[in-house]
Amino acid sequence: MASLFSWITLFVLFCSVSSELILEEGYTVTTVIDGHKLNINPHSVLARPGSSDLLLLDFSNSHLYTVSFPLSNESEVKRISSEEKLGYRDGKLGLARFNKPRSFAVDGKGNVYVADRGNHVIRKISTSGTVSTIAGGLSKAIGKKDGPAQNATFADDFELAVVAERCILLVVDHGSQSVRLIDLKPEDCTTTSPSAQIFGLGAVTVWTLGLGLSCFLGLFVGILVRPYIIPHTGRLHPHQIQQEREALPDQFGETSSDTLLWHQKRNC
Incomplete structure (x- = not known):
């Protein structure tokens, strides 16, 4: 009877240990x-x-x-x-x-x-x-x-x-x-990690490259927007100068457009 009890105990222990074993493959x-x-x-x-x-x-x-x-x-x-x-x-x-x-x-x-x-x-x-x-x-x-x-x-x-x-x-x-x-x-x-190099000995190089890049971008953007900025700087284009001249009055107080209208009436 005691021997049977021992075998049952061993069986229970074996089952409990096996139930807690997790084998992971791939290694x-x-x-x-x-x-x-x-x-x-x-x-x-x-x-x-x-x-x-x-x-x-x-x-x-x-x-x-x-x-x-x-x-x-x-x-x-x-x-x-x-x-x-x-x-x-x-x-x-x-x-x-x-x-x-x-x-x-x-x-x-x-x-x-x-x-x-x-x-x-x-x-x-x-x-x-x-x-x-x-x-x-x-x-x-x-x-x-x-x-x-x-x-x-x-x-x-x-x-x-x-x-x-x-x-x-x-x-x-x-x-x-x-x-x-x-x-x-x-x-x-x-340490010699990349982040340590950036914030350590390589900081001067990083800042220099950043400044150079910002200057280049500023010059590039300036060239792109230049045609849109010049017309608003006060300088007149030839076409604008001609329009201004036509709008100015002559010595008799007549503008160029008034003179043109008078000549048209005279021809009629």
Whole structure:
């Protein structure tokens, strides 16, 4: 009896789960990077603004790679960090060393922030390819200390996220069960979108083009309406001058029309 009750319970659970499942078709899964063949362990990927490559973080070997688009099994995977493994070294990206980097994030300018878990610090890779430490560089200890970024401490398990609209870097500190916030520099939050170009460096060009266009339109409209404006400027056309002369009286007080009428009567 108990066995029958168990089967009924499982059947009811199966039916309830199946009734809540919604399968949407039209998607395909494709393996584009095989870590076994490349001897790497992909942990996180990131699309960098303005770059034609994808950034890949190898947590196990503490390396950073770029992967060329379009992504496929033939995509070129290129190591961009030092060939040495675990370590801590700033400077040029090709010589920089990391220690079990956990995750990374990118700001509006294209700078990459790396959660260097093994070193308990946050590193920054600038758009020019220079690696620097922005938080946790002085203490190098495990903990949860706020304050100036260089004196701050972090747990041995944390991840990063950038909120570009707010110009902030969020630290999800799993070890201390908290979310920390770092204000980024204003110059690291600029974007190169078309609207930013129009209202930024391209403003002078836009205003110059607009002024030139308005002058051209004004000249074009002036040429079109000129024939309709000249007759009202006070200048008389030859036909108008002749009519005025005929209407003027001569020395006897007679107009040209009166003289013509007198000559017609005389001929009769």
